Amino acid sequence: MKFFFFHLMPYADLDLSYADTHDSAWLTLPNRYFDPAKGQALYQRFIGELELADQLNFDGICVNEHHQTAYGIMPAPNLIAASLARTTKQAKIAVLGRALPLVNSPVAIAEEFAMLDNLSNGRLIAGFVRGIGSEYHASGVNPTLSHERFYEAHELILRAWTEREPFRFAGRHYEFEHVSLWPRPVQQPHPPVWIPSQGSTETIEWTAAAARKYTYLQTFSPIKVATKAFDAYREVARKDGYESQPSQLGWAVPIYVAETDEIARRELKPHVEAFFNRFLRFPMEMRMPPGYSSVRSTKALIESKFAARSSATTIDGLIELGMIVVGSPETVRQRLAAYHADLGFGNLIAMLQVASLPADLTEKNIRLFASEVMPHLAALGTDRDTAASPIAA
Template identity: 50%
Template sequence: MRFFFHHLMAWPYVTEEMVNKYDAAWVTFPNKHYDPEKGVKLYERYLSELEYAEKIGFDGVCVNEHHQTAYGTMPSPNIMAAALASRTSKVKIAVLGNAIPLRDNPLRIAEEIAMLDVLTNGRIISGFVRGIGPEYHSFSKDPTLSRDKFYEAHDLITKAWTEEGPFEYYAEFTKLRYVNPWPRPVQSNPHPPIWIPSQGSLETIDWVAKKKYTYLQTYSSISNVRRVFTMFKEATLKYGYEASPFQMGWALPIYVAETDEQAKQEARRHIEYLFNDVFKMPQRMFFPDGYLTLKSTQKVLESKKGIGTSYLSFDELYEKEYVIVGSAKTVREKIKKYQEEFGFGNLLGMMHFGTLPHHLTIKNMDLFASEVMPFLRNLGENSMNEVAAAADNT
C-alpha cells in the first residue's frame, strides 16, 4: 500500500454565530470573515505539516482546488504544489485536482502541470475533476456542459503532453491555432499519472476504467465505498483487464490516539466542524440542475445524503465509517479489513481536518506513521503480483 497525506487547508475560524447566520460556507459566505494576517500563519502551518509528512515516511502529499469557501483555502492547487516542490525532495505531490471544465483555456493546465513535473523531477500526480456544484455558482458556469467540457479539456491536455507540437486543436469549446507547450513533462510513459477523484457517478466510474486511470472515492459511508469499488472492478473487467490495487484509492479523515475513547474525544468536534460548519450548503448549490445525469442522480444523491445539506453527528459519521478514528490497533485493523475486501492500494488520509490544532495533527501523523503504516505496507502485494502475471500472459 501507499500512504498519502491529503490536506484540505480549511479555514478554522468559522464561529457558531456565523454558521447560524448563513445558509452556506460556500459562494455567498462573506469574505469579510477571512483575515489575511491569520491566513499568512495558516498557510505556513499547513505547508509545514505537508512537509513533515515526507520526513516521517508518507509516500505522497495531496492538495486540491475549491473556490470562494471556508471549507478549503486552495483556489489554485498548482500554486500549493509549487510551494511544496521546493520544500520536499522525495514524496509524490498529487494535485487532486485541477477542475478542468472551469478553465477557459485548458492548455494552461497542461503547461502548469508540466512545469511542476520538471520542478520536481517527475514527482507530480495530476488529478482532474469536474469541480463540485458550488464551483459552477462561483464562476457562473453552465453545469450541463461540465462533463463535455471535462472530456474535451482532458483530451487537449493529454495530447499536449504526448504529441510533438506545434499542432492545431479545434473542438467545441476550445479552438487553438498553435498547441506547442514548453516545457514538456519529465514523466513521459506516456505522461504524468492521472487520478480521478469522484463522488461515484456511473459515467465517471466507467470512463476511468476505460482509460485505465486511478479512481479515488471520497467522502462516503463504508457501504457506498463497497458499492463503488465493486462497480469499478466490474467496469475494468468489462474493458478486458483486472484493476490493480494502485488503480484504486480511498480518501477519508483518519485520527489516531492512544486509545479508542481518547481518539473519539479528541477528534469529535473537529470532524463535526468539517462535515457541518464548513461543508454547509443548500442541496441546490451542491447539485445544481444539470450537474448530474439522470442515470447517476439517484445513486449519487443516495450516497451523499446529508453531507453538507444537513447535520451529521460524529457518532453517525463514525458508525457509518465516513471516518476512521481510534487507537493504532483499531485503525490498522479496520484499514486491513477493508483493503483485503476492496483491494485498494492508495490510502489518502486526511490527517488534518476542520479545526484540528497543529499539535494534534502532528500527534496523529506520528502515530499513524509509526504504528499503522508499517503494519499495512505489504497489503495488496499478492494482488499486484497476480495482475502482473496476468499481464505477462496476455
C-alpha cells in the same frame, strides 16, 4: 499499500456561529469572516504539515482546488504544489485535482503541470476533476456542459503532453491555432492521472476504460458507497478485457490516531462534527445544480452519499457509516485492514487534519499514523501478477 496525506487547507479559525445567520460556508458566506492575518499563518502551518509528511516518508502529499469557501482556502493548488516541489524531497505531489471544465485554457493546465513535474523532478500526480456543483456557481460555467468540457479539456492536455510537433486543436469548447508545449513533463509519456470522484457512474466508467486505466479515488463516502464504486470499477475493467489492480483504486477518508480510543474520540469530536455540520454546510441546489449530473448519477448520489451525510451529524454516526476512522493505533490498524479487505484499494488517502483541528493535535496524528499505522499495513494492496491471466491478456 501507498500512503498519502491529503490536506484540504480549511479556514480553521472560522467563527462557527456563522450558521446562526447564514445557511452556507460556500459562496454566500461574507468574506469578512476571513482574517488575512490568520489566513497567512494557516498557509504557513499547513505547508509545514505537508512537509512533515514528506519527512516521515509518506508516499505522497495531496492538495486540491476549491473556490469561495471556508471548507478549503486553496483556489490555486498549483501555488502550494510549487512551494512543496522545492521544500520536499521524496513524496509524490498529487494535485487532486484541477477542475478542467472551469478553465478557458486547458493548455494552461498542461503547462502548469509540466512545470510542476520539472520542479519536483518527476514527482507530480495530475488529478483531474469536474469540480463539485458549487464551483459552477463560483465560476459562472454552465453545469450542463460539465462533462463535454471535461472530456475535451482532457484530450487537449494529453495531446499537449505527448505530441512532439505543433498542432491545431478545434473542439466545440476550446480552439487553439498553435499548441506546442514548453516545457515538456519529466515523466513520460506523461504524469500519472488520477480521477477523484464522489461516485458518478459516468466518471467510474470513463476512468476504468481500458483506453485509460486511470487511478480512481472515492472521496469521503460511507463505506457502502465506496464498496459499490470500487465494484463498479472492477466490473467495467472486466468488461473491457482486463483485471484491475489495487494501485488503480484509492480511498480518501479522515483518520485520527491517539493514545487510546477514548482520547482519540474526545480530541477529534468537536472538529470532525464541525467539519460535517459547519464546513460542509451548503444547500442542495449548490451541490447539484441542474444539468451537472445525469439523472442516474444524481439519483444514486442523493440516495446514498447525500442521504448518509444528512444523518452523519455526530462522531458516532460517522464511525458507524465508515466515513471516518478513529482510535488507538491498534484500533485504526484493525479497521483499515478490515476496510481494505472489503474494498481492495492500493492507495490510502488519509485526511489527517480536519476543519478546526489545531496544530498540536494534527502533528500528533501525523506522527502516530506514520510510526504506528503505516509500517503495519504497507504490505496490503499489492498489485497482482496478471501476466498469465486470460482476462488481463
